[in-house]
Amino acid sequence: MQYSVKELLEKGKLLQEVTVQGWVRTFRSNRFIALNDGSTIHNIQCVVDFENMDEQMLKRVTTSAALKITGTLTESQGKGQTVEIQVSQLEILGDSDPETYPIQPKKHSLEFLRENAHLRVRTNAFGAIMRVRSVLSFAIHKYFQENGFFYVNTPIITGSDAEGAGEMFRVTTLDAKNPPLNENGSVQYSEDFFGKETNLTVSGQLEAETFAMSLGKVYTFGPTFRAENSNTSRHLAEFWMVEPEVAFLDLAGNMDLAEDFIKYVLRHVLENCKDDIEFLEQRLIEEEKSKPQNERSEMTLSERLRFVVDNNFKRVSYTEAIDILKNSKPNKNKKFQYLIDEWGADLQSEHERFLVEKHFKCPVILFDYPAKIKAFYMRLNEDGKTVRAMDILFPGIGEIVGGSQREERYDVLVEKIKATGIDEKELWWYLDLRKFGTAVHSGFGLGFERLVLFTTGMTNIRDVIPFPRTPQSAEF
Amino acid sequence: MQYSVKELLEKGKLLQEVTVQGWVRTFRSNRFIALNDGSTIHNIQCVVDFENMDEQMLKRVTTSAALKITGTLTESQGKGQTVEIQVSQLEILGDSDPETYPIQPKKHSLEFLRENAHLRVRTNAFGAIMRVRSVLSFAIHKYFQENGFFYVNTPIITGSDAEGAGEMFRVTTLDAKNPPLNENGSVQYSEDFFGKETNLTVSGQLEAETFAMSLGKVYTFGPTFRAENSNTSRHLAEFWMVEPEVAFLDLAGNMDLAEDFIKYVLRHVLENCKDDIEFLEQRLIEEEKSKPQNERSEMTLSERLRFVVDNNFKRVSYTEAIDILKNSKPNKNKKFQYLIDEWGADLQSEHERFLVEKHFKCPVILFDYPAKIKAFYMRLNEDGKTVRAMDILFPGIGEIVGGSQREERYDVLVEKIKATGIDEKELWWYLDLRKFGTAVHSGFGLGFERLVLFTTGMTNIRDVIPFPRTPQSAEF
Secondary structure: OEOOHHHHHHHOOOOOEEEEEEEEEEEEOOOEEEEEOOOOOOOEEEEOOHHHOOHHHHHOOOOOOEEEEEEEEEEOOOOOOOEEEEEEEEEEEEOOOOOOOOOOOOOOOHHHHHHOOOOHHHOHHHHHHHHHHHHHHHHHHHHHHHOOOEEOOOOOEEOOOOOOOOOOOEEEOOOOOOOOEOOOOOEOHHHOOOOOOEEEOOOOHHHHHHHHHHHOEEEEEEEEEOOOOOOOOOOOOEEEEEEEEEEOOOHHHHHHHHHHHHHHHHHHHHHHOHHHHHHHHHHHHHHHOOOOHHHOOOOOHHHHHHHHHHOOOEEEEHHHHHHHHHOOHHHHOOOOOOOOOOOOOOOOHHHHHHHHHHHHOOOEEEEEEEHHHOOOOEOEOOOOOEEEEEEEEEOOOEEEEEEEEEOOOHHHHHHHHHHHOOOHHHHHHHHHHHHEOOOOEEEEEEEHHHHHHHHHOOOOHHHOOOOOOEOOEOOO | OEOOHHHHHHHOOOOOEEEEEEEEEEEEOOOEEEEEOOOOOOOEEEEOOHHHOOHHHHHOOOOOOEEEEEEEEEEOOOOOOOEEEEEEEEEEEEOEOOOOOOOOOOOOOHHHHHHOHHHHOOOHHHHHHHHHHHHHHHHHHHHHHHOOOEEOOOOOEEOOOOOOOOOOOEEEOOOOOOOOEOOOOOEOHHHOOOOOOEEEOOOOHHHHHHHHHHHOEEEEEEEEEOOOOOOOOOOOOEEEEEEEEEEOOOHHHHHHHHHHHHHHHHHHHHHHOHHHHHHHHHHHHHHHOOOOHHHOOOOOHHHHHHHHHHOOOEEEEHHHHHHHHHOOHHHHOOOOOOOOOOOOOOOOHHHHHHHHHHHHOOOEEEEEEEHHHOOOOEOEOOOOOEEEEEEEEEOOOEEEEEEEEEOOOHHHHHHHHHHHOOOHHHHHHHHHHHHOOOOOEEEEEEEHHHHHHHHHOOOOHHHOOOOOOEOOEOOO
16 A cells, blocks of 8 residues: 555554555665655655665665665564565666756755755755645644634736835836827826736735735735845745734734734644754754854754744834943944934834843834834824834744734824825725724734744745745745 | 624524614614624614604614614514614714715616716625625635645636637836837837736736646635637636646546536525525526516526536536537527537537537536647647646526646647747746656536526626626726
């Protein structure tokens, strides 16, 4: 009977004849084939009686060759595995020429592997990362569905340019060289596919709000885009975002939701990806050996995950945070690149990292930000100068969640839209939500790849998405 | 304590004080408020003692106004519900002016509701559709995750123009009016964001194959795009697609997988969306009353769903299908627009519908199509003229799944690529899969909105996606 490697290792009955198909990871002593089929990070050891096998065939048992193996499952005598297969039949399904196969059995740089993103998932590390990514995705759906949320697919192509969250990519079918022009010389977008200028979405929030104001609790989980020339280890031009939106929920409830949600999905991964997390933890320890002692992580990967799951996120108002930062050593010693001298300053990554990594040493939720540095749709507080915004900051990652209670008052929202210079007519449908049965509501956005980064202990966001899109790079 | 309407109707303890927030559906006799919060299609009846309530406030209880109601949960004396709330406190959270609120308590046309897609989900029908859509999505993830598949997010922006499944949208940040030009006058895409010409993906299959050839079993579930000027009730420019891809799986196994998968997700909806399906079933019956008897469905909605779940899909080779069609009445009587006279003809929608709706009267899997009418990546059969393709045809919907065993042989694949005119260098990474550990593998694509259409009994694909994108239309 046909089994996956995972099935064989988990519950394979001994002494029965089994068949397994997979790819060769290593072949030692002309006798021990470590076979992997992607179902788990572990390999099944297949023991070949080389004296009774065709020598020419054994030569074809090379790294990444595809094999079909039949044999008897037995208790293993060797170290590192409990069962192994005594091979009776071996079939080479697909060869892999060791001279030209790009992924050699040695340590490759992450840069090299990125150039071979179609093959990098054949390595232990990327196999583990992509399995963890998949389990995290499912945990996200599971959490929301089990808590009465409905999944909503907000549009990817948007005709609205009022999302205001960043630079956008234009989506078009007009002739690239000679687009049709209006009489005044401007591009005639009425001739474009959608009859207007369209872009790739930067956020599904505004559309998700329309659904929250009727289905009550909804979430999006889909791709979003930023056409920003940010060539950093934390930015992608195309990334996946999770955006819950809930009617009748205020900012405090929003913080509760975000914290409960993050803890749930990390707990789910700790319980369901033990082997992969263990591997990634060892990988990180090895990786950090090359760093000076004081730059190494204080916690192992699983300790870091458990720390988030087991502890309360520290909730700190922006105003408190400014006080802490103003009086901090790096501010007084002018070690910050941007010195904090007054209320109203936008926090930079260095400040967020100080709060999380040095001061509180745990995830931090900052809330009640100055209205001036936040988006138009956030609920203005009674003080008239702060809004009910919240950002969740994680060690090593920085901002992982940004959310807010939304401005539910029609008149206030119109004023805020006007102040940003957006034409309020563009947002007629968004304003309708405040005209007809408006109510307090809140939501947040979580950058999925940043969560995968945190969960896997990787440091470059290009290594936690199958085929990264960044400035000057859209391979595969 | 705060409850959702669903919680109150399902398991609310009688005689306790409860609070609920939602939107008014109807207000009868100045006494009975039907309140809905989106958690279920059903409303909770809230009974107002109007003699002891502020008259001005009661006037504000209008369709779609947002209310917060506190009262005692009691057994209902009226028909149609088991429990109701005797209101002690009523708060108007958000008014809804009945003079200007677009969705009146009457039947609106689907066209009108599409123009108000931000509000249409407040109707019973669209609430039901969007809840069913959400449950279907989750069932898809659940099926794959429980069967050892890993979710893979293939790229939305693609630099490869070899997918070959249809017209593409260009993604660009170049100046629309005056793009930079090369010396020869062509557009200088090296100056574009990604340093090359990029488009929106039409399929994640090729990239998913790279993951299947290492993780074994994977699936995508994400948006895909077609820049085709098809203004029909079956086509969207932006739609969601599910694409599983499995190593070591042949065409027969692929058909088994697709059939098992579809039955699972429909069974899941039948079990978890009883109320919504019941409502949609009644809606369809009402809808069809205006049709002549012989055009009405022979089965109700739930019968149709159960029919698919309980019966085997009929598997028919293309060659058999051609024989059936050649000898069919509409072919002999020249009722088909495209008459079938020889093997090799591409099947049109009229032929597929005849096979499914008239001849077999059940879902049909057609397989082993002529190579000439199918894509380059499909496995050539030993006869040299057919490929291991399969399409699943559903009554009323037509093609809901298209899949194939993939060509795993390097030399054959190179020949097939060349024959299509694609530069094989473009597909170097795809060809690498056949160079290094190639193996039999298969997969299929399921158009998610077509599945939602079938499941909800709706007839226009624009009514089963939150904000449809079609030629000349990208509102919201």
